[in-house]
Amino acid sequence: MPSESTVKVSGFDPSTALMVRVREGDAEAFEELVALWQDRLITLFLHHTGDHSTAEDLTQDVFMRVYRARATYTPSAKFTTWIHTIANNVASDLRQRAYRRKERGMPVNGSASSSGIGLDQIAVAASGLLPARLAGRTELQAVVQQAMLTLNDRQRMAVLLAKFEQCSYEEIAAAMGISVPAVKSLLFRARDQLREALTAYMDGGTS
Amino acid sequence: MTRSSGDHDLNVSAADGGDDPASALGDVWLALDALPRSAAPPSATASTIEIVALSARRHALSPSTRSWLAAVGLVVGAFLGGAAIGRLTAPGVDPGVLEQIDLLRERLERLDRQPRLPPRPFNEWERPPRRGPQPPREIQPPPR
Numbered sequence: 001m002p003s004e005s006t007v008k009v010s011g012f013d014p015s016t017a018l019m020v021r022v023r024e025g026d027a028e029a030f031e032e033l034v035a036l037w038q039d040r041l042i043t044l045f046l047h048h049t050g051d052h053s054t055a056e057d058l059t060q061d062v063f064m065r066v067y068r069a070r071a072t073y074t075p076s077a078k079f080t081t082w083i084h085t086i087a088n089n090v091a092s093d094l095r096q097r098a099y100r101r102k103e104r105g106m107p108v109n110g111s112a113s114s115s116g117i118g119l120d121q122i123a124v125a126a127s128g129l130l131p132a133r134l135a136g137r138t139e140l141q142a143v144v145q146q147a148m149l150t151l152n153d154r155q156r157m158a159v160l161l162a163k164f165e166q167c168s169y170e171e172i173a174a175a176m177g178i179s180v181p182a183v184k185s186l187l188f189r190a191r192d193q194l195r196e197a198l199t200a201y202m203d204g205g206t207s
Numbered sequence: 208m209t210r211s212s213g214d215h216d217l218n219v220s221a222a223d224g225g226d227d228p229a230s231a232l233g234d235v236w237l238a239l240d241a242l243p244r245s246a247a248p249p250s251a252t253a254s255t256i257e258i259v260a261l262s263a264r265r266h267a268l269s270p271s272t273r274s275w276l277a278a279v280g281l282v283v284g285a286f287l288g289g290a291a292i293g294r295l296t297a298p299g300v301d302p303g304v305l306e307q308i309d310l311l312r313e314r315l316e317r318l319d320r321q322p323r324l325p326p327r328p329f330n331e332w333e334r335p336p337r338r339g340p341q342p343p344r345e346i347q348p349p350p351r
Contacts, residue, residue, distance in 0.1 A: 030259075035252050043245040055245070060255050067259045068266070137241065144241040162228030163239045169228060187231040194235040 015079040023070045034063055041087060044160050048091055050149050061090050084165065084175035088157055095153050140201070147197035155190040158183055 012020065015036060021029035041062055045055035065086050073082065148156060154176065161167040161175060172183045229236050 031252065031256055034255050034259075038247045038251055038255065039245060042247050042251075043243075046245045047242055052245070056247070056251070059247075060258050063255050064259050064262050067263060140238075140241040141243060144238055147238075148242070158228075159232065159239070162232065163236070163242075164244070167228070172228070183228075184231060187228055191232045191235050194232075194238070198235065198238055 012075055013079065015083075016075055019066075019070070019073055019079045019082075020075050022067070023073050030067065033066070037063075037083065040165070041083075043164055044087060045091070047145070047148055047160055047164070048153070048156055049094070050145065054094075058087075058090050058094065062086050065090070080165070080167075081171055081174050084161060084167065084171070085177070088175050088177075091153065091157055143198065143201050147194050150197050151190050151193055155186050155193070158186040159190050159194075162187065 015033065018029045018033045018036070022033060038059060041059040042052075042055050045058040046052055049055055049058070062083065066083065069086075073079075148159070151159065157176065158172050161172045165171075167175065169180045169183050173180045176183070178186075232239070
């Protein structure tokens with residue numbers, strides 16, 4: 001897999017430089033772009049949907065959209081923001097599909113929004129781990145994953161872009177098509193909700 | 208893009224949110240480190256490229272092919288539309304016209320039944336009287 005440092009940069013960041021080559025019909029550049037971004041997107045969608053195969057499908061969907069829209073890409077737009085916007089749109093489409101299926105009374109699969117996990121359940125799960133306090137990373141991981149699924153889709157996307165993609169407020173706002181204050185609001189509420197979900201574990205861990 | 212009303216209800220100042228998302232999330236930020244980073248299987252890149260190529264082949268018709276198909280579609284559509292309109296708007300058969308057709312057919316049949324003249328050589332045809340300057344008429348004296 002090519003690292004970002006091995007990619008030729010001609011005044012742009014590596015991903016942008018690759019995308020410019022993709023726009024010009026360079027298939028090899030597209031392959032490099034996929035290799036560069038695949039793991040990042042799968043991670044993003046895995047924690048967004050809670051399902052690995054759905055995450056892989058959504059990642060492929062993102063690359064399909066990137067390829068189809070290659071002609072419209074302008075290097076003035078930072079590739080990172082562009083692909084985050086596409087990822088957010090793909091996640092939104094998934095949410096809308098799930099909503100429509102729910103309205104029609106069909107089973108919803110793969111989406112975290114349908115997990116129906118409540119804070120009380122998280123608290124029980126977390127407190128169940130407390131006595132041991134030896135809960136390893138796997139248990140902590142499970143608790144945090146469950147806590148993430150209590151957030152709504154937009155809060156979760158904002159948190160994931162911040163944590164895994166190191167996006168600033170402005171970058172999250174651009175990717176999600178909302179204002180910076182709205183991003184702050186999303187993160188503020190997400191923090192409160194995650195804190196509430198993880199209280200038992202965090203208190204137990206620090207006591 | 209739709210926005211949930213709840214996202215905007217709260218007035219969040221910069222101080223509330225912190226300077227960056229990490230400080231906004233506070234102590235929760237560190238807890239999120241527990242979330243694993245996923246790695247795609249080795250075959251994933253090839254699989255993605257294959258799917259994208261397949262999709263591109265399926266969806267991407269070249270502009271020239273697309274315009275050619277559009278032109279053919281337009282012609283066929285116009286033809287079918289014209290035929291349909293013609294069928295709807297064409298007047299019914301006029302009985303008067305049919306009567307005349309019968310009359311014409313009857314006359315033609317009668318002509319066919321008449322004996323034909325034997326063919327004559329061209330030079331035996333009578334010459335029609337020439338039209339030219341007429342000889343002066345004799346002036347007759349008035350009756351007495």
